[in-house]
Each structure stands twice: as C-alpha cells, then as structure tokens.
Amino acid sequence: MTNKPMPEQAKRNNPIVDCCSAPGLLPFEHAMTNMLAQITPVHEHETLTIEAALNRVLANDIVSPVNVPPHNNSAMDGYAFAATSLQKSKTLLLAGRSMAGSPYVGECQAGQCIRIMTGAKMPIGCDSVEMQENCLLDGNKITFAQEKALGSHVRYAGEDIIINQPVFTKGQRLSAIDIGMLASLGIAKVNVFRKLKVALISTGDELKSPGQTLTEGDIFASNAHFLTGLLTKLNIEIIDFGIIKDDKLAIESAFKQADELTDAIISSGGVSVGDADYTKEVLDNLGEIGFWKIAMKPGKPFAFGKLPNSIFFGLPGNPVSALVTAHQLALPALVKMQNAQPIKRVTINVKTATELKKSVGRMDFQRGVLTINDQGETVVNSTGSQGSGILSSIAKANCYIVLEARRGKVTAGEMVKIELFDQYLQ
Numbered sequence: 523m524t525n526k527p528m529p530e531q532a533k534r535n536n537p538i539v540d541c542c543s544a545p546g547l548l549p550f551e552h553a554m555t556n557m558l559a560q561i562t563p564v565h566e567h568e569t570l571t572i573e574a575a576l577n578r579v580l581a582n583d584i585v586s587p588v589n590v591p592p593h594n595n596s597a598m599d600g601y602a603f604a605a606t607s608l609q610k611s612k613t614l615l616l617a618g619r620s621m622a623g624s625p626y627v628g629e630c631q632a633g634q635c636i637r638i639m640t641g642a643k644m645p646i647g648c649d650s651v652e653m654q655e656n657c658l659l660d661g662n663k664i665t666f667a668q669e670k671a672l673g674s675h676v677r678y679a680g681e682d683i684i685i686n687q688p689v690f691t692k693g694q695r696l697s698a699i700d701i702g703m704l705a706s707l708g709i710a711k712v713n714v715f716r717k718l719k720v721a722l723i724s725t726g727d728e729l730k731s732p733g734q735t736l737t738e739g740d741i742f743a744s745n746a747h748f749l750t751g752l753l754t755k756l757n758i759e760i761i762d763f764g765i766i767k768d769d770k771l772a773i774e775s776a777f778k779q780a781d782e783l784t785d786a787i788i789s790s791g792g793v794s795v796g797d798a799d800y801t802k803e804v805l806d807n808l809g810e811i812g813f814w815k816i817a818m819k820p821g822k823p824f825a826f827g828k829l830p831n832s833i834f835f836g837l838p839g840n841p842v843s844a845l846v847t848a849h850q851l852a853l854p855a856l857v858k859m860q861n862a863q864p865i866k867r868v869t870i871n872v873k874t875a876t877e878l879k880k881s882v883g884r885m886d887f888q889r890g891v892l893t894i895n896d897q898g899e900t901v902v903n904s905t906g907s908q909g910s911g912i913l914s915s916i917a918k919a920n921c922y923i924v925l926e927a928r929r930g931k932v933t934a935g936e937m938v939k940i941e942l943f944d945q946y947l948q
Contacts, residue, residue, distance in 0.1 A: 547817035563861040577757035578714035589680035594644040602648035603635040605672040651675035693863040721780035723789040745790040781829040791839030820910040821847035840910035875901040878932035889919035
C-alpha cells in the first residue's frame, strides 16, 4: 500500500504527529542532552570555613570523624536508673545529678537513681530514664509511678551518625541544614569547588532600567533582575554588563569582554530573526553555535554554544520565554559546570481543572497552580493567558504544566504532568 502524505487537517487532529509540524526545531530532550554533553565541569577548589560555605559545592566526600551523639544521653528531664533496680522497688535513693556538660562522676549503684537533664550523659550503671512528671520526690527518695522498660528515654551514642559513616558526597550543594550537620560533626572547614563567573547581557533599544522614565515604545528591563535572583541561589559570581543597544559593534564588544572575564555568558534578546537581532550573528562570528531554535514553548529562539573561553546561553527577549529557558536549560547546564549533583525536579500526574490550549509540534511549559478542589482531589489550574510576555502568568504559578510535543488541545478533566517549582523559582 502506498503511503500518502497526511492532510493538514488530519495532522492537526492527530496527537501522534512528530515535530515535522515545526520544521528546523530541535526537540527539547535532544537540546538538553546535546548541551550537557558539551559542558566541562570546573575542577579548581578552595578551602572555606563552614560559615562561608552556604550553597557552595563540595569537592570531596565527607565521612563522620565522630559518633553523633558522642555518648549515651537522656532524652528527658527526669531520673536515670538501672531497669533491674526498679523491678525490685518503686522507690530509689537519689545519689546525685547529671547535667548537660557536667556529667555525674562515679557509678550509680543498685537501688539508686540520678537526677538527669535532657542531653546529659547517662551515668555509669544507668540504662533507663523516667520523666520527672511521673516521679514523686520525698527528700532523697524518688518513687516511680510506673515500671519502665529497659532503655526508656535514652539516646544512644552513634544513634544519629556513627564514626566513619559517609555523610555527604562530592557535588553536594551545602544547605543551611548541611552546615549545621557539619558543625555537629566538629568539622570547621570544607573543600569546595570555586565559584563560577557568569556575565549577564541584555540587548534592546527599547529597554530602560527600573527608575528611569519610559518614552514612547520603551519597556522596563526585567530579565537581568530575575536572572540575578536565579544565579544568586546557585552562589554564582555575576558580572552584569547592563543594557546594550541594538548595535552590532557594541554587542560584539560586550561579548568579547565577557568571554575574557567569565565562565559563561547569558544574554537575553537578539536571538530571533528581526532586523535588529544581532546577537546570533555576533555569536556565530565569535564562536560556535551548537544549536538555535528549540521545539519548546515558550522559548523557541534559544541559542547555545561556545566562545573561545566560555559557553553562552542566548535567551529570548520576552520575559516568560527568558525565564523558562533559563530555568529549564541554562540552570541544569550551570549546575553541571559547578560540578554539583544534578537538579532533581518533582513531577506528578494530576487532572487539569481547566482547558489548556495547545498545538501539536512543541513541548509546552504552561504555568499552573496545583491545588485541592472542593472534592478533595489534587488538580491543577492554568494561571490564565500564557503569552510569552505575560510575566504574571509565572509569578502566580507554583508549577509547570508540561505538555508533550505530540499533544494537542487538552480538555478539563484530562490527566497532565506537572513539574513543581523548585527552590530556584520560589
């Protein structure tokens, strides 16, 4: 049987059509694989105090040099004793006390108990603790209201972490909790990979900085501001070249200077096909463009490539397109460049409570709000208009609604995949 070309109407209605409806566009997954394959992680590292290491990337594995806790201790304010003593009598003689940082010296004998505070070291001869609320004090006699099981309210040495236990692996980005963990191990300094340096370049005659006065046709520049926020959360050193006019020589000069100073360049604007879109042309002259134009929405005109000393990410000018491509493509690449463990994003399948407009051909990162409806079901709602210039569509969202390239219009009640916003967008 002869295969005939599929009529245009059939293509629009057939969800199995591939990216032929968007000729020349690289599928999103291919773009990601291609880009990450060309990233070389940094290898230089430095030693920092843990106070200076927040959000830095570990350059080596860390094992615990101690037990945590270092000794058996009480989980309650109360009385420590040997379980066998309480089996013989409900009343024990108070022999002393053990305080946090000031343990009882000596051995608790049979028939005796020790006053103990939370965190205090368990005295020799004691294996259990009873909280003070369940005890009656009469001089030096302590009567226990109930029999306790062996080991009650005792935290054992190494219960949290044992000595020589692996705690962190190379590539771990240190969070505030991680810093606390290091302190609990007695570790004062760590080896971390050096910081990346990233240049930000915004292009466009129409752009004005916040605080300036808009004239006819102008808009306020926002891209560099949210990009600064994203990169700051990665603990990257940022060199902002500001707003460059749509002048080929000026753009070329900025890229040459940025290439000499930084590991990576992120530009926004100028990678489309307009008469004043010079960025792609400049990048082509100075280096090598790995790919340009991706089958994703928003963010089709995204460019990636290499200059003599750096890599570059050419983001679209529209703010939503710039933010989505920076988050979905540039950030994973920069994370690999930092020698950090890959970003793990949480995806789940839920029903959409709203109809979603979609054409076959490009993967679509629509913006949504994950919520629970009146029936107790977890559902996602669209944030409304999904135009690439409507920054409020992502400001109101807490997730992406990720629609496959081969999928068309989605009706309310259908199952969709959502990707929860991570810490970089929160």
